[in-house]
Amino acid sequence: ELRYEYEWVYDAVIEQEFGSGTPVNAMVIGGGGYCYPRYLELSRPGSYVEVAEIDPEVTEAAHAAFGLPRDTGIHIFDVDARNRVNDLVRAKRSGETVPEFDCIFGDSINDYTVPYHLTTLEFTRDVHDLLGSRGLYLLNMIDLFDSGRFLAAVVSTCRQVFPHVYVFNTGRPNDVRDTFIVVSADRALNLGAVPERIRVRHDYAGGLVKTATLDELIARTGRKVLTDD
Secondary structure, eight states: OOOSHHHHHHHHHHHHHHOTTOOOEEEEEOOTTOHHHHHHHHHSTTOEEEEEOSOHHHHHHHHHHSOOOTTOSSEEEOSOHHHHHHHHHHHHHTTOOOOOEEEEEEOOOBTTBOOGGGSSHHHHHHHHHHEEEEEEEEEEEEEETTTOHHHHHHHHHHHTTOSEEEEEOOOOOTTSEEEEEEEEESSOOOOTTHHHHHHTTSOOOOOBOOHHHHHHHHHHHTOOOOOOO
16 A cells, blocks of 8 residues: 555556556665565566665564565665665676666655765666666655755756656645655656546645756756766
C-alpha cells in the first residue's frame, strides 16, 4: 500500500510507460522501509529489483518491522549507491554483463536533502549509462519552490545529461517545503495525463510543473550545475 505521494508519481509514470504489471529491471537508491521495492516485486512479477542501502541496520529494521521477508527476491547491496553505480559502470565498460535498467529511482533522503554525491553531474552520467534506451531516471527531492535553488540545480544538472526532464510536485504552497519528483529520459514523454491517472486511486493535489516555469526558476537562481567539485 503506497502512502507517499512521490510513490504514486513513480507508479503512474512507469505504468504509463511500461504497462501495468509488466516486469521491469529496476534499481532503487535507498532502502528505507523497502515499501516501494517490495511493491515492485509484488505488483510486477518477474522483475529484477535491486536496492542499494548503505546501512544494513536499516534493512534489518525493514525485516523486523515492515514485513520485508527474509527470502525476498529483491537483490540488496549494503553499499553506498554511488559505489554500486560505479561498480556497475566499470563492469559494463569492461565487457561484463550487467543489468540494463528500465527504471532507476533516486529515493535517498537525509532529513530534507539528497546526499550531495547522489545529485552531481558525474553521478547522473553514470546513472544514464546504466539505463536502456527507454529507461527512466526518477529522483525524489524536497525544496521550497519560492527559493528553489536546489530544485533548479538538480533540473539543470539532469538537463546536462538527459534531453528530456520533467518535474512533478505534490501540491504544497510555494513558500513551504514540497516534494518534487524529477523524471529524466532520453526520449520525449507525454506525462500530462499522469496527475489524473493518480487521482483515480489517490487524493493527489500535485501536478506536472510547466517547462516554462522551470526555465524561469533556473534563470532566477543562476543556472547552477552540481558537480563533484
